[in-house]
Amino acid sequence: MAQAVHRLIAHDGLDAATMAAVAREAGFSVGLVQHYFKSKDELLLFAYKRITADLLGRVARITAESEAAGRSIREIMLDCLVELLPLDPERRGEYRVSRAFQTRAPDDPTAAAVAVETSAHLRGKLAQGIENGKECGETEPDTDASLAALELTALVDGLADHLYRAPGPREATAAGAILASRLQAILPGACRHYA
Amino acid sequence: MAQAVHRLIAHDGLDAATMAAVAREAGFSVGLVQHYFKSKDELLLFAYKRITADLLGRVARITAESEAAGRSIREIMLDCLVELLPLDPERRGEYRVSRAFQTRAPDDPTAAAVAVETSAHLRGKLAQGIENGKECGETEPDTDASLAALELTALVDGLADHLYRAPGPREATAAGAILASRLQAILPGACRHYA
């Protein structure tokens, strides 16, 4: 059912995720959806939580794989940040769903909490990575890690926004170049921290 | 009527901008709103266009005033970018309205066009300013102006997003510091181009 919600929002926006539409998309009856979710809000919130969990899971998986491959902190971070960009249809859909819920957030404290939490989680991971870089000379010692992390998350958010509005290979490479350049400036070293 | 739409969306989201609510908020009847706008979409699009025009107008005014005051390109740009951040209730409302329409954009080509146009306009102005900086030594000669402009707009978008979710003086100063730092890096000179 959560997948049905995801597909509907990704394709036609939040308003398309009606009870009847979700039931039809999932191949169930309206009554069954009601059986599992007391209200529509509960259903949507569940779907939203699932999506953010998926996203954080993917980032964690990328981190783990890159660490195992012995890549530098900078390379790992770049992979994670690029993963957040809507570069293919799947991630475009995911991005649209997330944005739909963020738009809804001001009226829905629980949805807002999910958004704040995932954003803070991501920012924390970045800050930690930057901080770790100091120990092995990959980061300049006087770098403000949390400020740099905020810059990176804001940058990737804004680039995602731009790429969603204006897709295309040129825009994609421009976004990648900007991220790579900023990461290079923040983590200039070439240490293999996790190797 | 456009102001009524603005107030309603800023306070309660796009769904709150019903015909009846707009009429009540504006002090008119539903019939009168229909008299001036054939459909709800037309009304909303008009309101959206008005808001983006207001925003671009404010940026233009700030630019003109700062130029008259003989400030550097970097200072002018910083003022313009900070103007885009949701730092007070008024701009928070404006930000929410813009975001609401952006969320709606994928299903509404005309709204999408407005969003793309204003974003491109802003990016173009920034790129032009950076390019101008080269002529008087404020910009490094080998800077890619359009890439730098894209970075700045993306950064300010992402920071606006963050500030909207997490308001507060600490977040505001952090965002200002990041913007100032990036501008300093892109436009390191201190030329008074327009003086």
Next chain:
DNA sequence: GGAATAACCGTATGAACGTATGGTTCTGCG
């Protein structure tokens, strides 16, 4: 003055939606 046009209003209509409800089929267990 008088007609045409714009400004303006209240209400009716039909569609879409969330949810409540009553009922049916399946499943596991004592």
Next chain:
DNA sequence: CGCAGAACCATACGTTCATACGGTTATTCC
């Protein structure tokens, strides 16, 4: 078996909304 509870369904109800429509007042122009 018998039955309790979960899974599952179709439909009815009340609300909300955009829009259509008919009518009334104000303004403008000849």
